[in-house]
Amino acid sequence: MARKENGRAEYNKPDDGYLSPTNLPSYSKLHTENRWDEYNKPNDATSDGYLSAKNLPSYSELYTENRGPEQYLDETCLWAYDNFAKYFVHKNVLPSNRELHTACRHLGRRSATFSNICRMICKQVVGTAEDIADVWASYRMEDCHLDGTISIVFVVMTTTDTPRNIHLKDYKYHLVSQNTFSNESEIVRARELSDETHAISTKHNTLEELRKCIAHHADDLLERHSNINVIVPSLKKSKGYYSDNHSIIDEPCIALYVPLKGCIPIHEDPFPQELDGYKVDVLEGKFETYEGGPNEFHEHLKMGLAIHAKILDSNKHLLGGTLGGFVNHPVYKMCGITCAHVLCSSEEMNFIKYCGIKDGLDKPVFQPVNDESAPFGRVVMAVYKSGDESSSGMEAALFRIEERHPEDGSFPIAFNDIQAGFDENRPLTYNSGVVCEASSISPRTEVFKYGMTTGITRGSFALQGAVVRKERNEGNRHSFGYSLKDQLVVLQIGMEPFAEPGHSGALVLIEGDHHDSVAIGIVEGGIKGRVFVTPICDILRAFGCSDLEMYKFNNSNNGSLSTDSGVDVDDSEAMDVNN
Structure with a gap:
């Protein structure tokens, strides 16, 4: 008292x-x-x-x-x-x-x-x-x-x-x-997949406005809010998830993904309620890149194989990724591409981020991912761009093939090829080298990729315009953090994930004509139910491949895409897709 x-x-x-x-x-x-x-x-x-x-x-x-x-x-x-x-x-x-x-x-x-x-x-x-x-x-x-x-x-x-x-x-x-999130985003994804392609195509102007809005505000949002992992455009908005009246409404919005909804970092303000007239939705999820994964030796290199550059994780284990595809570079000739974080250390990535593009890295690339594997090529170039309203962000590496050159555009044998719609008479191949501009892909076009752990997986192209952020490790002053704008969003179909650890750099394809495929991008990373893909045409431009095509193998059958693929091919350098 x-x-x-x-x-x-x-x-x-x-x-x-x-x-x-x-x-x-x-x-x-x-x-x-x-x-x-x-x-x-x-x-x-x-x-x-x-x-x-x-x-x-x-x-x-x-x-x-x-x-x-x-x-x-x-x-x-x-x-x-x-x-x-x-x-x-x-x-x-x-x-x-x-x-x-x-x-x-x-x-x-x-x-x-x-x-x-x-x-x-x-x-x-x-x-x-x-x-x-x-x-x-x-x-x-x-x-x-x-x-x-x-x-x-x-x-x-x-x-x-x-x-x-x-x-x-x-x-x-x-x-x-740290790996447990609410089911709210999965409910939103299910509703997104239920939309008809025609219904989405009629909202082309709205989707383009959302994409530009996100690109315009992304830097400010990421600067002010440290817990944002991903920013994506959406045509569905969740309301009242933790109430008895939860609903998913048809409303264009901007979805922010955070590790934990409802808790605001102590030194920050709440998220804005809307941006440029579009409501803001907050969902739970964490962006991860896809390093790691099993693999086996191949005498001749193939797309989809696991590769590495002797980079170790915090537990001293080798980090690997995926050989995305092959290109005929005007200077380095036959090369492969993958994500830069697969082949470059954090120190190297920080330097590349500072320079924008780095030539002459000259470091060996190995396959398969084990301590005894021998090098088959060398990294010759790496690029980092955060992106803006007119171009996609990327972090990609180009490596010259010196040994074990590929014979064709085939992939390793998949254990689930029949379930995925392929067989020995119609295998998964990519011989044509045809690529597709991201802006030309119709919403809900079915996409597929090969992964060493998952075999062939299929997904549904949702939207373009996502922003992803990979946080640096605060305990490691050399660790690399970055953000990428204007990424493609692929929705998981069914129960199996579209991508898993080890799939960073994997080539994402859509169906072409004559049982061949067309490339749209490479896997960057993802959150539960969604995978983010860097557009392939932007990567080719960054590497100086002005003809905008991947490597053409001699047994390629060129031609127009089938009418049910969601795309049409003309004689231009990169394929256009008519909405």
Whole structure:
């Protein structure tokens, strides 16, 4: 209880963590003689950010007369003062939950000092268990109060699905597996697949406006909101998923994918409600690239084989990807293409990102993915572009074939070729080298690809205009983070995923004439139910292949595509698709 003595309220609670006449720390406790010189450097009160005789608040500032009990308890908490808070962070002293919220109110949730407080707490939470992958401070819109105060929640991402209790102070936690997401996006995907091609084609102008809107706002959105993984245009919007009245409505919108819906990073603002008149929808998902996967040796190279360049993951395992396709380069002659992240290390990728395009990498490429495999070629060029409103982003590598040259445009034998619509009389092939401009593909055109783990998989082309972001690993200063604009979206058909780990760089095709195929792009990565594809024509242009075609094999049968493929071929360099 508080009592009045000489006009001053006295709060003598030994365990409440707040100041009182009997528990105010002396300066000698805050700064012992042995450590005073470390902080009391001439003119460094603001440069080093720690306490000194010049910037310590006085007792009169900490403890004044005529204050009400609530104001007293709040403002006399040491964590309300920037310099004391900096000192405690330096000493790795954790605040209580009450002190944390006091610091937030007084220092501001966007301040550097409060960010350091949250970072210190997150680091200690990560250290409480081996299966904690990430921790970040957040707040929820429903917990925002009229006076501007918020309720802080620490989001704990785990590598396992087993919930645990965290016994670190009295903070509020939200525990979730890093690979567990709500089913909301899957419901949206099912409704998207139910749309007829004709119904989507009539909305061509709307889809183009959505694509341009995303490209225009993507940089600002990614800069302001660190939790965005993917931005995609959509003709379906989810409403009230966590209520009893959940519905999917026909409304053009911009969908933002985040790892956890409802929790806003502490230093950021909520997402905008709309962009250029289009509503914003928020769904759960995480963008991943597709490194890794099994493979076997082939005497003659084929599209779809697993390849590597001796890049290791954090567990010292070889990272591999897929040989996408072959090109006849004007300088390097027969070459292969794949994603740059398959063949380039993070350090190399950062350099490529800085340069835009890099020649002369001259590093060996191996097949299959094991420590004993021998090189068959060398990386000669790599490119990175984030993209803009008029061109697609990409990160791709070109490697010269020096040994084990391919004999034809065939793929390895697939265990599920019959189920996928192919057989020995009509195998999956790509001999023609014909490519297709992304802007010419009709919505709901069926696409397919080969993967070493999945065999032949089929998907449905949805839309163009997605933005994807791969976050850098904060624990590795050399790790590579990037974003790519104007990617193609392929929806999973049925229960089997369209792409899996090991499929980065895989060539994505549509049906052509004479039992042959037409290339539209290479697999970049994906989230559950959706795979993002970089348009092949943009990659060829970046590599200087002005004729816009892949490698033509001698047994190719050229001609127009069948009328049910969703495309028509003319005599232009790249095939156009009539909507």
